[in-house]
Amino acid sequence: MALHTLDQLQTLTQRALEKAGASAVQAAPTARALVAAEAQGLASHGLSRVPMYAGHIQAGRVIGNAQPRIQAERAGAVLVDAGNGFAFPACELAVKEAIARAKNCGIAIGAVCNSHHFGAAAYHLEAVAAAGLVGLAFGNSPAAMPAAGGKRAIFGTNPIAAVFPRQGAKPVTIDLSLSEVARGKLMVAAKKGEPIPLGWALDAQGNPTTDPAKGLEGSMLPAGGTKGAMLALIVELLVTALTGSQFGAEADSFFVKEGNQPKLGQVFIAIDPGALAGSATYVERVEALICAMLVDDGVRVPGYRRFDLADQATSQGIEVTEATLAPVRAIAG
Structure with missing residues (x-):
């Protein structure tokens, strides 16, 4: 495997998305997110997603020239309509607004709303932590897990992420899907x-399986059983x-080209520690724990392995398999 700089991968990924029909508004933030995931060792949310994303544009599941816009707002709340484009430009706007409003x-x-796959949930909270705020992120995805006591997939793997900024150190970063593992690992x-x-997945008949293809056709097992389902x-x-x-359950699978526009949702919450017990108390309690x-x-410290890998990728480049890069190059022309 050859080493590639993050800038090289960013340029290639953005070109591929634009060739598939995405505008720069859609392609640039999406490429940044995919490359960042690759740099942090999250291959399941990285460049392997490019062919899927490109296919969704070509099939009309993603509107390549969508413009995110604020649909509703109050002092401490804002709803951004992704316009059935990629999630990343809309999430950037929602997080930016949440940060500014939390400070007030x-x-x-x-x-x-009207969104798509939003990648690694914690990625969206990096700006929140950089602003000195506590952040929470939530998102749904196409049905992959049954409700507690059920057999039919109705919930997605529905990731949760949180960031807690530290003084003079990188933030505590927690990111987990509510299935035993992220569905992207099966992909x-x-x-x-x-x-x-x-223990990761069931096949379409509800039987345990070690075959990832059968698991993708079936359902994921929730982390912690009933608690994960709740x-x-x-x-x-x-x-x-x-x-x-x-x-x-109303969104078609991400892992096929054809299907409906998923119209999924994401929620980001930003909290100013200074508004409660105070910033000094917050810092003391975090460091004590x-x-x-x-x-x-x-x-x-949760998240630090990702940060170490990202720092290494920034300074030394990153190895990406030819099996991953070849389809991206083909799309980019």
């Missing part, structure tokens, strides 16, 4: 022809009932 109101919510395993562990329900309601977005955690050998 103490807390603010930026929500997105990567299927492309490589590798098996998956038992958390998925919370996310589903937050990002659909508040935004008017479609349920995961991190110090207590790190007393035990083997404990890592």
Whole structure:
């Protein structure tokens, strides 16, 4: 595998998306997000998604020249309509608005409707932490998990992310899907022809499987059983009932080219620590807990592995397999 700079990958990815029919408004932030995921070691949310995204533009599932716009707003709340474009430009606007409004109101919510796959949830919170705010992110996705006690996939893997800024250090960053693993890991395993562990997925008949292709046709198992399914329900309601977005069960799979416009929802919450117990108290409490955690050998601050990989990728470049890059180059022409 050859080394590539992040700028090279950004240029290639943006060109591929534009060749597929995306405007610069849509392609540039989407490419940034995909390359950032690749740099952080999140291959399932990185360049492997480019052919899927390009196919969705070509099939009309994504509007390539969509312009995100504010649909509704109050002092501490804003709803951004993604216009059935990619999620990333709309999420950028929603997060920017949430940050500005939280600084005035103490807390603010930026929500997105008529959206698409929003990648690694924590990516959207980097700007929140950089502004010294606590951030939360939620999003739904096409149905992949059953409700508690059910057999039919109705919820997506519905990721949750949180960031807690630190003084003089990178933020605590937590990012997890509510399935046992992210569905994108099955996509990567299927492309490589590798098996998956038992406990990740069920086939279409509801049987445990180690075949990622059968898992993609079936359903994912929730993390923590019933508790994971209940958390998925919370996310589903937050990002659909508040935004008017479609349920995961109403959105066709991302892993096929043809299908409907997913019209999914995302919610971002920004909180100013200074509005509550105060910034000094916040910093002291965060550092006290991190110090207590790190007393035990083997404990890592959540998110720091991603930061280390991203720093390394920035300074040294990043290795990407030819199997991943070849389809992107083909689309880019």
